[in-house]
Amino acid sequence: MEVGISRVIVETDSTNLLSAIQTAKFDQASGGVIFREIRELLSLHFVAMQFSFVPRSCNRCAHKLAQAGFVRDPDHPIVWFDLLPSFVRIWLDRDIAGPEVPE
Structure with missing residues (x-):
């Protein structure tokens, strides 16, 4: 908002x-x-x-982001306005590739 x-x-x-x-x-x-x-x-x-x-198996990236939120450094941003961090891009790529791609 x-x-x-x-x-x-x-x-x-x-x-x-x-x-x-x-x-x-x-x-x-x-x-x-x-x-x-x-x-x-x-x-x-x-x-x-x-x-x-949405079943968790269909959106592993969101699940990984939620897990990362529990252990994130409070000095790092929680909203990204520019490029996504590389770890998020990797998780998104894995989701797009499908459930058969290993973690």
Whole structure:
């Protein structure tokens, strides 16, 4: 939203997360406050949203990025506006090549 993006597509390999973000079904769960806040932020800052379930095997790059986020150096950027880092390009190339390409 800070760079003017108004349309987003959210893909996840978790059907529970999809349900928690799209409905109030999980609002009373321990993470309910977070789910409500996500819905509020999405509705306030984005014009169009699309949510979809994508099996992890179909998007290994997103899974790898999520794993990298847990151990990333806080002094490095989390958003890239120029060229993607080489490790991300490698993961994307592997996804494009298909599931039979080894890690």
